[in-house]
Amino acid sequence: xxxxxxxxxxxxxxxxxxxxxxxxxxxxxxxxxxxxxxxxxxxxxxxxxxxxxxxxxxxxxxxxxxxxxxxxxxxxxxxxxxxxxxxxxxxxxxxxxxxxxxxxxxxxxxxxxxxxxxxxxxxxxxxxxxxxxxxxxxxxxxxxxxxxxxxxxxxxxxxxxxxxxxxxxxxxxxxxxxxxxxxxxxxxxxxxxxxxxxxxxxxxxxxxxxxxxxxxxx
Numbered sequence: 001x002x003x004x005x006x007x008x009x010x011x012x013x014x015x016x017x018x019x020x021x022x023x024x025x026x027x028x029x030x031x032x033x034x035x036x037x038x039x040x041x042x043x044x045x046x047x048x049x050x051x052x053x054x055x056x057x058x059x060x061x062x063x064x065x066x067x068x069x070x071x072x073x074x075x076x077x078x079x080x081x082x083x084x085x086x087x088x089x090x091x092x093x094x095x096x097x098x099x100x101x102x103x104x105x106x107x108x109x110x111x112x113x114x115x116x117x118x119x120x121x122x123x124x125x126x127x128x129x130x131x132x133x134x135x136x137x138x139x140x141x142x143x144x145x146x147x148x149x150x151x152x153x154x155x156x157x158x159x160x161x162x163x164x165x166x167x168x169x170x171x172x173x174x175x176x177x178x179x180x181x182x183x184x185x186x187x188x189x190x191x192x193x194x195x196x197x198x199x200x201x202x203x204x205x206x207x208x209x210x211x212x213x214x215x216x217x218x
Contacts, residue, residue, distance in 0.1 A: 081214045087113040091187035095198040096132035131174040
């Protein structure tokens, strides 16, 4: 099924199963494009080619509803689909509450995917951009010891920044203006890992260009 998420979609709401299937991605690309020509970052629209591997959150296989415990992977195939999406990305966008709940972000582990990024001159892991209104994350989280580059997207002066766990801090929110800033910083293709509130807000603002769905029966 090929689809385009409508503006104002309620895709962030928890569901028992996925109702769509992506077409098989072309070789070398972990995120299939759905719904017509892909929009590139431009000064007048500010749209980025975002991929939402739904239902995924870091170390999880489904979008957990707000206020609930962290979601869990459905199986090895689910994990593989997520890692392929990460391998094709310039960066990862994730909400601060998702990092607080899981303690870590998802890492690419498959040797062939790591080799592909190496051959392309990319770091093993894409930078992880944490969207946070307060800029606060517990400094004891394992996230700060993972082998990846940590960025912060925050509308106010954060309590943590360069030298305090993040290598780069951008002022702004996870909206059109914030995505323009990320694009200008070199993150042209982003994968949104969650949580549900962040995914829903981006869908409602029509800032998601592709949705990747996986079905993981229990």
